[in-house]
Amino acid sequence: MNRRSTLLTVALLLCSAALFAHPALGEPAAELVPQYARTTLANGLTLLLLEQHEVPVVNLDLTFPAGSIADPAGKEGLADVTMSMLRKGTDRYTAEQLAEELDFLGANLNLDASHERCTVRSQFLAKDLDAGLALLADLVLHPKLDDAELKKLIDLNVNGLKELKDTPRVVVGQYYDAFLFGSHPFARPVGGTEKSLPAITRADVQAYAQEHLRPNTAILSVVGDFKADAMRSKIEAAFGAWARGDAKAVAETAAKPVKGKRVLLVDKPDATQSYFRIGNVGVARGTPDEAALDVVNTVFGGRFTSWLMTELRTKSGLSYNAHAAFVMRHVPGAFYISSFTRVDDTQKAVDMALSILGRLHSQGLSDAELVSAKNYIRGQFPPAYEAPGQLAGAMSDLEFFGLDRAYVNEHTRRTDAITAADAKRAIAAHYPTKDLTTVLVGQAAKIRKFAGKYGTLTEKSISAPGF
Amino acid sequence: MRVVGPAIAVAVLTLGLAAHPARALDPNEITTETLGNGMKIVMWPDHSIPNLALYTFFRVGSRNERPGITGLSHFFEHMMFLGSRNYGPGELDRTMEAAGGANNAYTEQDITVYQDWFPRSALETIFKLESDRIGWLAIDSTSVQSERGVVASERRRSVEDNNSRLIDEENWAAAYKAHPYQWPVIGWMVDIEHWKIADLRKYFETYYAPNNATMVLVGDFTPEEVRPLFKQYIEIVPRGPAPLPVTTTEPEQQGERRVEFHKTAELAQFVSSWHIPATAHADYWPLRVAEALLLQGESSRLWRRLVEREQAALSVDGGFQHALDPTLFQVFVQAKSGVPTSNCEALVYDELDRLGKEAPSEHELQKAKNQLAADFYRRMQTIAGKAELLGRSDVYFGDPKAFATTVQQYEKVTAADVQRVAKTYFTDRNRTVTTLVPEKDNRKTDSAPSTAGATTGGSR
Numbered sequence: 001m002n003r004r005s006t007l008l009t010v011a012l013l014l015c016s017a018a019l020f021a022h023p024a025l026g027e028p029a030a031e032l033v034p035q036y037a038r039t040t041l042a043n044g045l046t047l048l049l050l051e052q053h054e055v056p057v058v059n060l061d062l063t064f065p066a067g068s069i070a071d072p073a074g075k076e077g078l079a080d081v082t083m084s085m086l087r088k089g090t091d092r093y094t095a096e097q098l099a100e101e102l103d104f105l106g107a108n109l110n111l112d113a114s115h116e117r118c119t120v121r122s123q124f125l126a127k128d129l130d131a132g133l134a135l136l137a138d139l140v141l142h143p144k145l146d147d148a149e150l151k152k153l154i155d156l157n158v159n160g161l162k163e164l165k166d167t168p169r170v171v172v173g174q175y176y177d178a179f180l181f182g183s184h185p186f187a188r189p190v191g192g193t194e195k196s197l198p199a200i201t202r203a204d205v206q207a208y209a210q211e212h213l214r215p216n217t218a219i220l221s222v223v224g225d226f227k228a229d230a231m232r233s234k235i236e237a238a239f240g241a242w243a244r245g246d247a248k249a250v251a252e253t254a255a256k257p258v259k260g261k262r263v264l265l266v267d268k269p270d271a272t273q274s275y276f277r278i279g280n281v282g283v284a285r286g287t288p289d290e291a292a293l294d295v296v297n298t299v300f301g302g303r304f305t306s307w308l309m310t311e312l313r314t315k316s317g318l319s320y321n322a323h324a325a326f327v328m329r330h331v332p333g334a335f336y337i338s339s340f341t342r343v344d345d346t347q348k349a350v351d352m353a354l355s356i357l358g359r360l361h362s363q364g365l366s367d368a369e370l371v372s373a374k375n376y377i378r379g380q381f382p383p384a385y386e387a388p389g390q391l392a393g394a395m396s397d398l399e400f401f402g403l404d405r406a407y408v409n410e411h412t413r414r415t416d417a418i419t420a421a422d423a424k425r426a427i428a429a430h431y432p433t434k435d436l437t438t439v440l441v442g443q444a445a446k447i448r449k450f451a452g453k454y455g456t457l458t459e460k461s462i463s464a465p466g467f
Numbered sequence: 468m469r470v471v472g473p474a475i476a477v478a479v480l481t482l483g484l485a486a487h488p489a490r491a492l493d494p495n496e497i498t499t500e501t502l503g504n505g506m507k508i509v510m511w512p513d514h515s516i517p518n519l520a521l522y523t524f525f526r527v528g529s530r531n532e533r534p535g536i537t538g539l540s541h542f543f544e545h546m547m548f549l550g551s552r553n554y555g556p557g558e559l560d561r562t563m564e565a566a567g568g569a570n571n572a573y574t575e576q577d578i579t580v581y582q583d584w585f586p587r588s589a590l591e592t593i594f595k596l597e598s599d600r601i602g603w604l605a606i607d608s609t610s611v612q613s614e615r616g617v618v619a620s621e622r623r624r625s626v627e628d629n630n631s632r633l634i635d636e637e638n639w640a641a642a643y644k645a646h647p648y649q650w651p652v653i654g655w656m657v658d659i660e661h662w663k664i665a666d667l668r669k670y671f672e673t674y675y676a677p678n679n680a681t682m683v684l685v686g687d688f689t690p691e692e693v694r695p696l697f698k699q700y701i702e703i704v705p706r707g708p709a710p711l712p713v714t715t716t717e718p719e720q721q722g723e724r725r726v727e728f729h730k731t732a733e734l735a736q737f738v739s740s741w742h743i744p745a746t747a748h749a750d751y752w753p754l755r756v757a758e759a760l761l762l763q764g765e766s767s768r769l770w771r772r773l774v775e776r777e778q779a780a781l782s783v784d785g786g787f788q789h790a791l792d793p794t795l796f797q798v799f800v801q802a803k804s805g806v807p808t809s810n811c812e813a814l815v816y817d818e819l820d821r822l823g824k825e826a827p828s829e830h831e832l833q834k835a836k837n838q839l840a841a842d843f844y845r846r847m848q849t850i851a852g853k854a855e856l857l858g859r860s861d862v863y864f865g866d867p868k869a870f871a872t873t874v875q876q877y878e879k880v881t882a883a884d885v886q887r888v889a890k891t892y893f894t895d896r897n898r899t900v901t902t903l904v905p906e907k908d909n910r911k912t913d914s915a916p917s918t919a920g921a922t923t924g925g926s927r
Contacts (some may be wrong), residue, residue, distance in 0.1 A: 162804060163733065169628065304564065315613060320618075381589075401886070463733070
């Protein structure tokens with residue numbers, strides 16, 4: 001072990017770069033996502049391979065096109081629980097043994113569900129690839145789904161919700177999604193609720209895994225220090241026996257923007273600040289206005305000198321942070337403005353955020369802001385494609401959304417092409433004006449008296465189950 | 468520090484041969500120089516992306532404060548963005564972003580770190596901006612006033628509305644009586660409200676001298692092209708007098724200290740801590756191994772015992788940070804609903820006692836070392852990660868290249884070393900326990916007590 005570790009260090013420190021010429025300084029950058037190999041295994045698994053030899057690690061990133069939108073009503077949290085159960089034991093290992101094996105390799109393993117997908121993101125040292133791959137295949141193909149482990153996990157998750165509700169800046173997002181999307185599946189809390197979690201049974205988990213964790217809809221991206229040919233054989237050996245299923249990507253319908261003004265006030269009597277989100281339903285990934293929105297939102301609420309930060313933080317000192325974002329999925333996710341301030345300044349801060357939104361419509365971006373935003377986006381883009389895990393994630397994203405490498409590699413060109421007219425059109429089309437949904441988390445006793453001026457008021461206590 | 472010799476280099480060079488052009492990662496390419504004004508500069512070219520990271524480490528933090536000006540280092544960090552001789556309030560950010568750059572900064576007990584991330588094309592702009600604020604900061608009274616509100620909001624968000632941060636600062640305040648680690652990096656709220664502009668000016672003169680800092684540049688450049696920039700823009704900043712050393716040492720703790728903090732909350736939690744030596748001490752390495760063994764991953768001793776086997780806790784985490792002076796090893800436990808924190812406490816102490824009584828097996832020891840080695844490689848994946856590593860290596864180990872031997876240092880730790888440090892430091896009389904006692908919501912509408920504070924630094 002000692003010797004291997006030492007060798008590894010040396011290999012890391014003295015890679016082969018010296019044998020290859022770097023691109024000359026000042027030349028245009030090479031493609032951020034280089035050409036990678038794409039193959040489909042006999043069982044339908046889509047395999048994407050990219051060698052990157054800088055650091056002696058390998059990232060394996062598995063994506064399933066299903067997430068909490070496939071949770072049955074009343075069993076919210078099922079996708080999330082199912083993913084967590086993958087590390088709770090296999091046919092070969094108990095949960096404890098599996099944790100021991102993974103930790104012995106110094107591995108990273110993240111099992112997540114989001115609204116639209118479930119992911120298994122892992123990283124192993126290159127020298128441990130065979131052992132790591134065996135563990136990964138074992139937990140995906142042969143999870144034990146032990147009932148005692150499931151009960152333990154659900155109990156932990158229910159406790160976790162209490163902990164979340166002690167931290168208002170974190171939960172304001174869940175309340176906002178729930179209130180904004182209403183009966184649309186994006187309203188569901190991915191982690192479930194105090195009521196839905198205890199309703200989840202082993203049979204539910206098994207059914208979810210059977211249906212959705214199947215090779216024929218899955219994407220496996222592998223990036224790191226390996227040889228592609230050898231890796232392909234290893235993946236075939238590890239995942240070849242994985243049986244196809246009837247899985248289909250879950251059909252999604254687009255939520256419609258919410259009409260009118262509505263306010264949800266979540267009472268947290270001990271909060272020292274009020275945390276708020278304001279917005280409406282936004283846009284889908286790949287919308288033709290995506291590059292224009294990127295430019296506009298950079299100026300409006302996407303960077304340190306954005307309008308929101310300048311007014312709510314730098315000039316007024318009302319808040320530590322203010323920003324705006326579009327959540328882009330296959331179908332439109334949320335658009336929101338988010339900030340917080342001390343209880344007594346709540347009205348002032350919300351009014352200020354709304355007036356900045358108004359200014360975006362009435363005034364738009366100056367030419368200087370347009371240029372500055374494009375430079376900023378161009379300059380900050382490459383570091384998102386630097387580490388093997390980032391590249392594996394990016395390759396999975398492209399495949400998941402049906403996009404090609406040009407989406408990343410031509411990003412700067414598309415950004416540079418945005419004109420003032422494009423920005424203006426994108427603002428009018430995608431930033432809400434009169435139809436606004438507002439969520440406030442804070443001391444209702446002090447906020448209630450003016451919250452109604454932002455729309456029809458609904459109130460709930462933070463200790464009520466769910467969001 | 469020892470650097471791998473060229474003979475070995477030749478032997479392993481072929482390991483990296485591949486179809487995709489591999490990228491440079493040779494610590495022999497790290498250059499360290501000291502400018503005429505005492506500023507240390509560290510350069511490591513890495514051409515994997517057309518970007519650079521410039522990190523400036525100032526040797527100042529809450530450790531250099533005193534009662535009445537707690538949090539001033541962190542506040543000062545904010546002021547470094549709010550105007551200098553040639554750039555008015557907000558202009559630094561506007562200029563940097565318009566050139567494609569972004570920045571942030573953070574403050575800890577010992578250091579304040581400024582981070583710039585930018586494309587090659589912004590290189591000279593960044594040097595101009597850094598030169599201006601390091602040499603000629605202009606402290607504007609309007610900005611001081613509004614920034615006070617920003618920091619107060621930061622404190623409410625990350626401490627007063629965050630229970631684990633609340634008990635964290637109470638824990639440091641109880642564990643230290645003499646040494647400045649007793650107050651939070653963000654400062655007590657009452658001090659945030661009372662700093663004077665004169666305090667800020669004095670702070671700048673005392674601690675922001677180039678001879679009290681290290682600049683680390685990693686990314687797409689050659690030393691030949693940036694040397695003139697360092698000369699033109701950084702070397703011209705005048706040297707200052709050496710800051711006074713911090714001489715206070717914390718007297719040895721002679722008995723357990725217990726603190727309760729009552730607050731409206733859904734769940735109870737606590738933190739137990741023990742005094743341990745500074746990073747420069749030889750026990751740093753076995754303590755890191757003990758930390759991994761106790762707290763890292765679901766197979767770690769404390770997680771397995773409290774969360775998995777006994778199902779008493781929702782989570783267990785903690786550990787310790789780099790520190791110039793003796794610091795704390797902390798264990799945070801979020802108890803499950805209905806489980807008394809005393810039950811969880813007993814489990815933690817039982818595990819720590821066991822580590823002191825019997826040496827870990829070779830397998831378990833190797834597991835911890837493997838985890839630590841993997842973490843080390845993960846930090847090297849990005850130019851920003853490397854800049855962080857080099858700067859910390861310089862501050863805490865006295866040499867920016869010291870990081871290169873990290874894995875070897877872990878490998879040297881024996882099971883007996885781990886057992887010895889557990890026995891030495893995890894004792895009852897060296898322990899400080901802070902418990903958050905949840906109170907039922909009493910519909911109070913006052914803000915939380917203004918005496919609460921924070922220990923770890925936040926981002927800008």
